[in-house]
Amino acid sequence: MANKQQQTEITTRHVNVYYGAKQALFDVNLAFPKYQLTALIGPSGCGKSTFLRCLNRGNDLLGHTRVSGEFQFEGRDIYDQAVNVMQLRSQVGMVYQQPTPFPFSIFDNVSFSQRMSGEKNPHKLAAIVEKSLRQAAIWDEVKDNLQQSALALSGGQQQRVCLASVLAANPKVILLDEPTSALDPVATAKVEETLQQLKANYTIIMVTHNMQQASRISDQVAFFLDGKLIEFNATKKIFLHPQEQMTSDYLNGKFG
Amino acid sequence: MNRYRVNQIMTGILNGVTLLVVLFIAAFILYLLASGMTAINWRFLTTSSEVGLGIRDQLFNSLYLLLLTQLISLPIALGAAMALTLYVDKRSKFASFAQGLIQILSSLPSIIVGLFGFLILVLKFNLGFSIISGALALTFFNLPILTQSIAVSLQGVPDEVMQSGLALGISKWHTITKIILPEAMPGIWSGIVISAGRVFGEAATLIYTAGQSAPTLDYTNWNPLNPASPLNIFRPAETLAVHIWKVNTESLGQDAATVSRGTIVILILVVLLFNLVARYFSTTMRKKVGR
Ligand SMILES: Nc1ncnc2c1ncn2[C@@H]1O[C@H](COP(=O)(O)OP(=O)(O)OP(=O)(O)O)[C@@H](O)[C@H]1O
Ligand SMILES: [Mg+2]
Numbered sequence: 091m092a093n094k095q096q097q098t099e100i101t102t103r104h105v106n107v108y109y110g111a112k113q114a115l116f117d118v119n120l121a122f123p124k125y126q127l128t129a130l131i132g133p134s135g136c137g138k139s140t141f142l143r144c145l146n147r148g149n150d151l152l153g154h155t156r157v158s159g160e161f162q163f164e165g166r167d168i169y170d171q172a173v174n175v176m177q178l179r180s181q182v183g184m185v186y187q188q189p190t191p192f193p194f195s196i197f198d199n200v201s202f203s204q205r206m207s208g209e210k211n212p213h214k215l216a217a218i219v220e221k222s223l224r225q226a227a228i229w230d231e232v233k234d235n236l237q238q239s240a241l242a243l244s245g246g247q248q249q250r251v252c253l254a255s256v257l258a259a260n261p262k263v264i265l266l267d268e269p270t271s272a273l274d275p276v277a278t279a280k281v282e283e284t285l286q287q288l289k290a291n292y293t294i295i296m297v298t299h300n301m302q303q304a305s306r307i308s309d310q311v312a313f314f315l316d317g318k319l320i321e322f323n324a325t326k327k328i329f330l331h332p333q334e335q336m337t338s339d340y341l342n343g344k345f346g
Numbered sequence: 347m348n349r350y351r352v353n354q355i356m357t358g359i360l361n362g363v364t365l366l367v368v369l370f371i372a373a374f375i376l377y378l379l380a381s382g383m384t385a386i387n388w389r390f391l392t393t394s395s396e397v398g399l400g401i402r403d404q405l406f407n408s409l410y411l412l413l414l415t416q417l418i419s420l421p422i423a424l425g426a427a428m429a430l431t432l433y434v435d436k437r438s439k440f441a442s443f444a445q446g447l448i449q450i451l452s453s454l455p456s457i458i459v460g461l462f463g464f465l466i467l468v469l470k471f472n473l474g475f476s477i478i479s480g481a482l483a484l485t486f487f488n489l490p491i492l493t494q495s496i497a498v499s500l501q502g503v504p505d506e507v508m509q510s511g512l513a514l515g516i517s518k519w520h521t522i523t524k525i526i527l528p529e530a531m532p533g534i535w536s537g538i539v540i541s542a543g544r545v546f547g548e549a550a551t552l553i554y555t556a557g558q559s560a561p562t563l564d565y566t567n568w569n570p571l572n573p574a575s576p577l578n579i580f581r582p583a584e585t586l587a588v589h590i591w592k593v594n595t596e597s598l599g600q601d602a603a604t605v606s607r608g609t610i611v612i613l614i615l616v617v618l619l620f621n622l623v624a625r626y627f628s629t630t631m632r633k634k635v636g637r
Contacts, residue, residue, distance in 0.1 A: 146513060148509070148512075148513060151508075151509060153435045153437070154437070176515045178515070179513055179515040183514065186513075190504065190506040190509075190510040192511070192525050193528065202514065202524075206517070206520050259514050
């Protein structure tokens with residue numbers, strides 16, 4: 091176990107991102123330990139989502155962005171020409187702020203990635219769907235209505251179904267961009283509990299605006315400000331003894 | 347006068363104007379229907395214009411031309427709309443150029459499309475006054491409308507849907523065909539049906555392309571190469587809308603007026619039917635998709 095924690099899953103060096111002429115990230119260096127939950131915090135517009143999107147090449151989709159720097163995922167360069175982007179994205183899954191289930195049944199949503207990569211065996215698919223829904227802590231709520239449209243679920247349920255869909259693709263890393271900002275406290279608590287259990291098998295990187303949430307469930311915290319990484323440290327240290335004045339000002343609500 | 351009062355008065359005026367327009371249109375349609383209803387009977391619908399002053403062949407021609415036109419335009423319009431909304435960068439010069447072009451094409455007067463079709467298809471390509479000339483000319487008329495309405499339906503699907511599909515490691519093609527197209531389908535269907543209504547009522551495009559004569563058809567002859575076969579695409583084919591125009595210009599007295607009014611009724615009823623179907627698609631099917 092101790093050995094596990096020393097491995098890093100993703101290492102980034104000298105990350106710069108430009109939207110057209112505007113630079114959104116400045117020389118960010120971050121390493122994400124395997125099987126840990128890292129929280130990215132900072133005021134709105136500081137570049138958290140931008141950074142997260144770099145890790146599954148989500149910025150490629152926006153068209154006018156330029157990304158430079160080194161990105162190592164399991165020893166491979168994420169931005170290498172030879173990388174199969176589709177495979178990368180199934181290994182580095184992303185859950186968005188707004189739950190976006192697809193307009194079909196819960197079962198079809200969760201099994202979607204497997205079906206698209208050619209899995210046809212209904213027993214295997216059913217097993218994957220059940221396992222993923224259990225991992226996302228929503229199995230008990232939906233197990234009797236798997237054929238119901240995923241769009242008919244509540245926001246919190248949709249969010250966990252989306253998480254299950256990501257899990258069904260067999261990722262190693264899960265990226266979450268403010269996954270609970272649209273949820274009520276009860277649903278939020280459920281998602282947090284889920285994430286803490288998932289940590290045993292997945293490396294998790296999560297953007298959050300909720301400081302209590304970061305302190306409750308994360309192992310490390312990275313604090314961003316105006317596109318720069320200000321401080322990166324163990325969660326306890328960040329909250330109890332921040333090294334930078336700006337970090338402590340932010341945590342004390344002096345700005346942002 | 348306080349602003350609540352002003353608001354009340356303006357709301358009243360706007361409601362009044364709306365009511366006036368609705369009443370006017372309803373009265374107009376009712377008048378056309380009422381004045382033409384007497385002309386409609388079984389004989390009118392089932393005889394040819396040469397034998398029994400009926401519109402059997404014109405009705406068939408209209409539907410057949412519509413079918414062919416949609417068969418040609420739909421794949422092109424779908425491809426163009428998908429390219430413009432899902433593949434080409436929306437901020438690029440090419441995208442705005444193409445959008446502008448489509449806009450211009452969609453406002454091109456239909457008589458110009460018709461004369462263009464006459465010069466190019468009928469004369470230059472020697473297709474003569476024929477169904478295929480008419481269908482190709484109608485495709486020109488139809489493409490911009492259809493492309494735009496399909497593009498609008500595709501844009502209605504939130505960008506996040508595409509992103510979360512791709513973020514699952516699914517190919518762009520699968521994300522589009524398995525998620526985005528099904529989600530846009532109600533809108534696409536109602537676009538098809540509305541454009542069908544416009545194509546069905548189109549006359550100016552067809553006068554010089556599909557022609558103004560309706561040789562009596564033999565509905566037992568299914569050999570597409572036989573000139574008397576309804577399926578033959580190289581025969582001239584007068585449609586309902588062209589029939590109305592021709593009957594009125596050639597003016598055959600009392601009969602002409604009756605035939606013209608009866609044809610108008612059939613044309614209006616079919617177009618109304620199309621609009622009802624389009625509404626069905628946009629409400630019932632949208633509920634099923636649920637977004
Ligand atoms: N698609 C885009 N095109 C152009 N500029 C963008 C785009 N996305 C983000 N930006 C800019 O990049 C900067 C960082 O944005 P980003 O979305 O990463 O911030 P964030 O930290 O996630 O903020 P929030 O907490 O509000 O989500 C902002 O100044 C934003 O205006
Ligand atoms: Mg963000």
